[in-house]
Amino acid sequence: MIERLCAAHPFGPDVREALTALLEESTRGVVEPLDDDAPDHDVWAAWTEGQLGRPWAEMSFLWAESYFFRKLLGATGYFAPGPWRGVDPFAPMKRAELGSDGTAETLAALDSLPQLADADRDTAVVQAAVWGNQADLAFQLSTDASGTTSGLVSGSAEEFWSLFGQAGQVHLVADNAAGELSADLVLIDRLLTTGRAEAVVLHVKPNPYYVSDAIPNDVIEVLHQLVGSAGEASAIGHRVQDALRDGRIAVRAHPFFCAPREFSDMPDDLRAEFSSAAVTIFKGDLNYRRLVGDRHWEPTRPFADAVSHFPSPLAALRVLKSEAVVGLSADTVSSLDEGGEAWRTQGSHALVQTRS
């Protein structure tokens, strides 16, 4: 990943040395404190308490990966005065995906939506939002990515839509930019145009994270792409743009969404926001890990038990890219295990899980 960053940016010797030092530290060294003077220093001081000086290999994967991406921003000068201040180091990768043939095909496919019956359009929009999560660069750099889609191991689009009753404020905790965020805006448009939501809060990351994760600027980039395209994609883009302008859609970027913590530890202000939600939709693998707890749970552990900490109705739309999974039937687990595939980590299987 660091090689790809250095190939994508004309970083000078100082940044390249800092990135090399991070690679050395995180693969063979001990956890060192942040050495940049960023505004999030105090909050990271709390999040790194008790971890400094310990070998990275002893850290939980959730903690290590989060801290790695935060230190990577420090290394590239994201927070420092200079040419790279505020420059998203992953922007070239996101831009390439947004401008790819695959994304163009996805947007063109939206033209089929108006011809569908309502129930079929509901299903198509949810399926696109689920599978939009497959394309994520942090994962695609791993060895497991298979690129195939083997279907849902749990839940359905019908289960997702059954969660919505009295229209209220719906929150969507986004994951990746580009193609996944495009599908998320299509889902948000569907929530608003069918009256399932009076308003939507779209939560993105405050800083670049896990390569593909969406930050506020990515919302602008994706919206620009939708509005500038043609057909239904453009119509959806204009409706989303209008909803942003009249306040029916709000974008938020709470610091906790880049924390090395599970959602059971979320701060009171964020918990209060979700407590008043009609439904909260969590997108993607990392959000799922943070939601259910990043543990080797028994996969048959009830989803409702794993998310009992969350204060309101929720849905998880996730492609499986890591080991943590709950809410599966014993038959499903044995049939998947007998299939001999790395179904938990290769990104070929997905799920829709809800708790009212």
Ligand SMILES: O=P(O)(O)OC[C@@]1(O)O[C@H](CO)[C@@H](O)[C@@H]1O
């Ligand atoms: O949340 P996403 O984008 O669906 O997936 C992100 C993710 O799969 O990438 C990492 C692999 O490097 C995992 O730790 C993490 O869960």
